[in-house]
Each structure stands twice: as C-alpha cells, then as structure tokens.
Amino acid sequence: MQDMKEFFAELMRPPVRKIEPYDAAPLPGAKILLSANENNAGVPEGVLSAMTAALKRGNRYPDSRNSGLREKLASRFGLEPGQIITSNGLDGMFTMLARAFMDERDDVVCGECTFGVYASNAEIAGAKTVKVPLSPSFRQEPMRFAESVTPATKMLFFCNPNNPTGCLAAEDEIREMLEAVPRRVIVVLDEAYTEFSGTDGKRSFGLLRDFPNLIICRTFSKIFALAGLRVGWAAAHPDLLDCLFRVREPYCVTSVAEAGAAAALDETEFLKSVYETTVNEREKLCRVIGECGIPFLPSRANFILMLPGEKTDALKEAFREKAIAARYLKCAGRPAIRISIGLPEENAEAAKAMRLCCR
Numbered sequence: 001m002q003d004m005k006e007f008f009a010e011l012m013r014p015p016v017r018k019i020e021p022y023d024a025a026p027l028p029g030a031k032i033l034l035s036a037n038e039n040n041a042g043v044p045e046g047v048l049s050a051m052t053a054a055l056k057r058g059n060r061y062p063d064s065r066n067s068g069l070r071e072k073l074a075s076r077f078g079l080e081p082g083q084i085i086t087s088n089g090l091d092g093m094f095t096m097l098a099r100a101f102m103d104e105r106d107d108v109v110c111g112e113c114t115f116g117v118y119a120s121n122a123e124i125a126g127a128k129t130v131k132v133p134l135s136p137s138f139r140q141e142p143m144r145f146a147e148s149v150t151p152a153t154k155m156l157f158f159c160n161p162n163n164p165t166g167c168l169a170a171e172d173e174i175r176e177m178l179e180a181v182p183r184r185v186i187v188v189l190d191e192a193y194t195e196f197s198g199t200d201g202k203r204s205f206g207l208l209r210d211f212p213n214l215i216i217c218r219t220f221s222k223i224f225a226l227a228g229l230r231v232g233w234a235a236a237h238p239d240l241l242d243c244l245f246r247v248r249e250p251y252c253v254t255s256v257a258e259a260g261a262a263a264a265l266d267e268t269e270f271l272k273s274v275y276e277t278t279v280n281e282r283e284k285l286c287r288v289i290g291e292c293g294i295p296f297l298p299s300r301a302n303f304i305l306m307l308p309g310e311k312t313d314a315l316k317e318a319f320r321e322k323a324i325a326a327r328y329l330k331c332a333g334r335p336a337i338r339i340s341i342g343l344p345e346e347n348a349e350a351a352k353a354m355r356l357c358c359r
C-alpha cells in the first residue's frame with residue numbers, strides 16, 4: 001500500500017504529530033496478567049446477570065446521563081446526583097477535562113512518575129506539562145504540586161494512591177495543597193485505587209464542600225472488576241460538571257456497562273474479599289521481594305513498583321519464562337517493574353520468578 005504518512009501528518013493538528021499511539025497490549029502468549037492492575041478475580045455472577053438482562057434491551061439507546069447509576073452512587077457516597085458525572089472509563093473523563101478546559105496557552109501540572117494519560121491529553125490539546133519530581137523517597141508531595149502552579153496553570157492532576165508508585169498522600173496533605181492552589185486552577189484528584197488503600201472511601205468527598213475547583217475521579221475498572229466495560233465517574237461542583245457535559249459524548253457509557261456498574265456496587269462480599277486478599281497478598285509479595293534484595297516501594301494499591309537496578313533484565317527474563325505479563329517502565333530515571341497483585345496462585349508464580357533472581 002502507498003505510504004501516506006507525510007500526507008496525513010500535514011493534515012494533523014500540530015500537537016498531535018508528536019504523540020505516540022497508545023498500545024498497552026500484554027506480551028503475546030502471556031498467561032498470568034499482572035501488567036494492567038486489573039482485578040483478576042473475574043466478574044461476579046450477580047453483575048453478569050445484570051449485564052445479560054441489559055443486553056436484551058440493546059436495541060435501545062442508553063439513558064445518556066446514566067441517571068440510575070448516578071443516583072445510586074450519590075446515595076452510596078452521600079452526594080447529590082447533580083454532583084456526579086459518568087464517563088467511558090476514567091480515560092474518557094480525562095479526555096473531557098482536556099476538551100473542555102485546555103488549549104495552547106495552558107500549563108498542566110502532574111507528577112513526573114504518574115499515570116501517563118494526564119500528560120498525553122494535555123499534549124494533544126497543545127498545553128504544556130509541568131512535571132513535579134518525586135521526593136528522594138519516591139513520594140508525591142502534595143505541597144510540591146501546589147508550588148509548581150504558574151500563572152498559566154489551568155489544571156493540576158494528583159493521583160492518590162499514585163500509579164505506578166503506590167504511595168498514598170494523607171488527607172490533610174491534600175487539603176493543605178488545595179488551600180495553597182488558586183481557585184482558578186482545576187484540581188483533579190484521581191482515586192482510581194482508593195478502595196485498596198484502607199482509607200474511608202467517603203471522606204475525600206467532604207473536600208468538595210470547601211473546594212469548588214476540585215474534581216474527584218473514581219473507576220469501576222479496578223476493585224469492581226469491570227475494566228473491559230469502561231465506566232468511570234467523578235464528583236464535583238455541578239457548575240464544573242456542566243462544562244464537562246457540554247463536551248461529553250452523549251452515550252459514552254453503554255447500557256450494559258451502566259447495569260454492570262450499578263450491580264457491582266452491591267457486591268459487598270466480593271469487594272471485601274478482594275480487598276482482604278489483595279492486602280494479604282501484597283504483604284506476602286513485598287516480603288519475597290525484600291528477601292530477594294530487590295528495592296521496592298511500599299504500596300497502598302493493588303500493585304507494587306520494584307526498582308531492580310542491575311537485576312532488571314534478569315527479572316524481566318524470569319517473568320517472560322513464566323509467561324507473566326508485568327509493566328516495564330522508567331521512574332525518576334530508573335528502570336522499574338510494576339506488578340499487579342493477582343490471584344494467590346498467580347502471585348506464587350511471580351514469587352517463584354523473583355526467587356530466581358535472589359542475590
């Protein structure tokens with residue numbers, strides 16, 4: 001086929017020319033998937049039957065504002081439905097935030113080692129990213145984020161617990177940051193992993209009373225085990241959400257996904273068991289990693305970040321041999337490997353691979 005690269009490159013908006021396409025497919029042939037921080041326990045039966053029932057009404061458009069799900073979330077978290085918006089995964093939320101608010105004149109503050117979609121959306125919009133370094137102990141320090149705000153800053157992203165480092169900032173540190181940030185800056189608090197952090201899942205919403213520039217983001221992709229269904233949601237001041245509703249694709253959450261998400265909220269036993277297993281397994285894996293002499297960061301999420309230094313290649317090879325998909329990245333200039341906490345038998349295989357690399 002004729003090469004049309006240059007032809008289409010000319011047509012593209014200039015900021016898009018610099019963007020690499022996103023591709024997070026795990027290794028071909030991988031049998032144990034520990035690369036995407038999913039919930040490997042699978043979709044609970046009750047959620048499957050709710051989605052099957054919704055499939056039968058697939059000839060109808062969904063409720064464009066997902067009112068049923070928003071009402072359920074509101075009553076679960078002590079919010080008003082008008083304070084809630086749903087999206088096609090949180091990725092879809094970040095796209096809406098960029099579409100509604102960012103352009104070439106703006107700065108966007110985010111971590112130097114954090115979820116990459118914040119920066120890529122800013123870059124697509126033509127905005128400039130200001131990256132906040134991690135502390136020497138690899139923590140994201142909220143006040144450093146506030147100090148990085150410039151007169152041009154439009155938005156600030158803080159991921160808590162942070163992906164990929166797993167560290168959690170305390171609520172009073174977040175409040176202190178919000179107090180220091182001017183109200184003209186939208187602060188996005190991404191709590192995709194909050195359910196694994198052992199904190200009260202409702203408390204951060206209390207901040208919305210004092211900070212109308214705050215938007216708190218949650219997802220059904222992690223503990224709720226619905227990554228493939230693509231449902232994210234956020235809570236914020238209704239007038240902030242009005243800006244997002246203007247750019248939101250009308251049916252971006254399907255009726256099947258909405259039914260699955262609403263049912264997943266009722267899976268109390270499943271959620272409790274996933275949380276407890278994750279915490280136990282996280283401790284066990286940390287112990288093994290420590291015994292193997294591999295530096296790692298303590299985690300409050302469903303993954304662990306290792307900084308294996310000269311052991312990186314050996315560890316990569318050990319995972320490859322066991323057909324384990326992990327995530328290979330750079331964090332603060334150092335090679336890093338992030339593994340998700342999987343099922344106990346999957347983690348046991350990961351532990352065996354790590355023991356092969358013991359000192």
Ligand SMILES: Cc1ncc(COP(=O)(O)O)c(C=O)c1O
Binds near residue numbers: 230232
């Ligand atoms: C911190 C963080 N935020 C958001 C997302 C995106 O979640 P979703 O599947 O809802 O698009 C992820 C996915 O891994 C994530 O790690």
